[in-house]
Each structure stands twice: as C-alpha cells, then as structure tokens.
Amino acid sequence: MMRKAWMAAAALALLAAGAGAQDSNGDPDSSKGRTVRTDAEKLVPYKIVLVGDSTMAPMSGWASLFCAHHVKSSVACLNLGRGGRSTRSYRQEGSWDIALAEARVPEYRRTYVLLQFAHNDQSTVAERWTEMDKEFPANLRRMVEEVRQAGAIPVLLTPLTRREFVKGKLNNTLEPWSAKVREVASALKVPLVDLNAASAAAVQQLGPEPSMALAQTAPNDTERNAARTGTTLKPRPAAEARLPDLPTTPDGPRGQFQRKFDYTHVGDAGADLFATLVARDLARAVPELRSQIAP
Numbered sequence: 001m002m003r004k005a006w007m008a009a010a011a012l013a014l015l016a017a018g019a020g021a022q023d024s025n026g027d028p029d030s031s032k033g034r035t036v037r038t039d040a041e042k043l044v045p046y047k048i049v050l051v052g053d054s055t056m057a058p059m060s061g062w063a064s065l066f067c068a069h070h071v072k073s074s075v076a077c078l079n080l081g082r083g084g085r086s087t088r089s090y091r092q093e094g095s096w097d098i099a100l101a102e103a104r105v106p107e108y109r110r111t112y113v114l115l116q117f118a119h120n121d122q123s124t125v126a127e128r129w130t131e132m133d134k135e136f137p138a139n140l141r142r143m144v145e146e147v148r149q150a151g152a153i154p155v156l157l158t159p160l161t162r163r164e165f166v167k168g169k170l171n172n173t174l175e176p177w178s179a180k181v182r183e184v185a186s187a188l189k190v191p192l193v194d195l196n197a198a199s200a201a202a203v204q205q206l207g208p209e210p211s212m213a214l215a216q217t218a219p220n221d222t223e224r225n226a227a228r229t230g231t232t233l234k235p236r237p238a239a240e241a242r243l244p245d246l247p248t249t250p251d252g253p254r255g256q257f258q259r260k261f262d263y264t265h266v267g268d269a270g271a272d273l274f275a276t277l278v279a280r281d282l283a284r285a286v287p288e289l290r291s292q293i294a295p
Contacts, residue, residue, distance in 0.1 A: 046111070060257070063081050090117070113155065157195045159196055
C-alpha cells in the first residue's frame with residue numbers, strides 16, 4: 001500500500017509539471033504569443049593581440065586584467081605576453097610567428113597588435129639582450145612592418161616602469177629605451193601608448209613604500225624599512241624571493257606561476273592600476289576603439 005501511494009503521488013506530480021508547461025489555454029507550444037522570429041545580425045568584432053614580456057604576461061603583468069576588465073565582448077582580446085622575452089628572443093623562439101598568425105585571422109572588423117618590449121632587451125642574459133641605439137629600434141620597426149603586412153594595425157607601448165627609488169626619486173632606467181620606442185612610433189606613424197611615462201608618474205606619486213603594494217606579494221621587513229628611507233634595495237634572487245608553489249593533486253591542474261616580490265612584476269593591484277592607464281591612453285591613441293574599451 002505504501003508503494004502504491006508513493007507511485008500515485010509521483011504520477012500526480014508529473015501531471016502537475018506538465019500542466020505548468022502549458023499556457024492558460026492548455027497549449028504546449030512554447031512559442032505562442034512571441035514576436036515573429038528573425039535572424040540576428042552578423043557580428044563583426046574587433047581583435048586585440050597583446051605581445052610583450054612578463055610585465056604583460058598572465059599573473060605577472062597587466063594585460064590579462066586589461067582583457068578582463070576593460071574590453072567589451074565585441075572584442076576578442078588575446079594576451080600573448082611571455083616572461084623573459086625580448087624583441088630578439090620572442091622572434092627566435094617562434095612566439096612572433098604565432099602572433100602574426102593571430103593577426104592574419106579573417107572575419108574581424110579590425111585587428112590591433114599591441115607591442116611592449118624593453119625589459120629583457122635591457123637584460124644581460126645571453127639569449128635576450130639587444131643593443132639599444134640600433135638593434136632594438138630596428139627590431140621594433142620590423143615588427144611594425146610585419147604586422148601591417150599581415151593586415152593588422154600595430155600599436156607601440158613604451159615599457160612599464162620599474163618601481164626602484166633612490167632618495168625618494170623614481171630611478172626610471174627604462175626611459176632611454178622608451179625614447180627609442182617613441183622615435184619608431186613617430187617615424188612610422190604608429191599609434192603610441194606611453195605607458196612608461198604614465199606608470200612612472202603614478203609610481204612616483206605613490207612613493208617608495210606604498211608602491212610596494214603593486215608587487216605580486218609583500219616585501220620582507222628589510223625591503224620595507226629600506227623603502228621608508230626613500231631608497232629601495234636591489235631585488236632578491238628569484239629563488240629566495242618567490243613564494244612556494246601552490247599545492248596540486250594527481251588529477252588536477254599542475255602548472256605553476258612564479259610569484260615573488262620584486263620591483264618589476266605586478267600582482268592584482270598593480271595590474272589593475274596599469275591596465276586602467278593602458279585603457280585610458282589606448283582610447284586616446286586609437287579613437288576607433290573608444291566604444292570598445294571601458295574605463
């Protein structure tokens with residue numbers, strides 16, 4: 001008897017659900033009363049491809065938050081920033097071929113390729129460094145020309161400032177390299193986002209100690225105490241400054257990002273600040289994108 005009562009209750013529940021799916025006239029046609037159906041207009045989106053080094057790359061740079069917070073869904077935004085790359089090594093390893101392939105993809109209203117290098121061109125690492133006066137600008141010119149040949153529009157960015165201070169004044173070692181980027185942009189009539197100037201002004205306004213909050217993780221007491229005097233210390237070796245890897249499981253994600261305190265890379269707060277500056281200045285440099293970029 002109990003089983004029969006349970007089956008009867010279940011049957012009544014199914015009947016009630018079926019009745020709810022019908023309209024007030026008992027008609028099961030769910031399209032009744034709606035407007036005449038038409039096809040959606042074809043979307044013709046924009047595309048932004050971000051090419052650069054670790055100050056653009058996921059988890060250490062600003063570009064992922066730029067795509068997440070400042071670009072509308074009518075734009076395909078692709079972050080191809082990679083840590084440790086220069087204008088020379090980005091090409092040599094094949095990453096530049098990938099970027100150009102993305103620039104050639106059809107069906108976009110317009111594709112913009114944003115180029116930001118210099119941190120690793122300035123390096124002493126054998127596979128990275130370039131000569132500043134001739135080689136570095138020549139590499140940028142070649143990139144600009146190849147982006148145009150691919151049918152896309154290049155945009156040059158000066159490099160994000162480091163947050164190193166001497167006696168309370170920002171030691172902007174990337175300014176000479178930024179000058180070379182500006183020269184190439186002017187000579188080739190390329191839109192320019194002067195991120196170095198904008199980020200340097202923002203970091204100088206914050207000052208040595210408050211700007212430490214822009215890093216991936218907090219400084220140690222020695223670094224913080226030095227910043228309070230107005231002069232930051234040299235960055236610690238990565239092996240010493242980095243946080244432990246996140247725990248993993250045998251069937252879960254295993255990739256790791258290097259997270260550390262230094263004066264170059266950024267965490268969420270730094271990425272948010274600098275992505276906002278890029279959005280502001282990109283809208284000024286490329287008026288066509290103003291309706292596609294959010295403040």
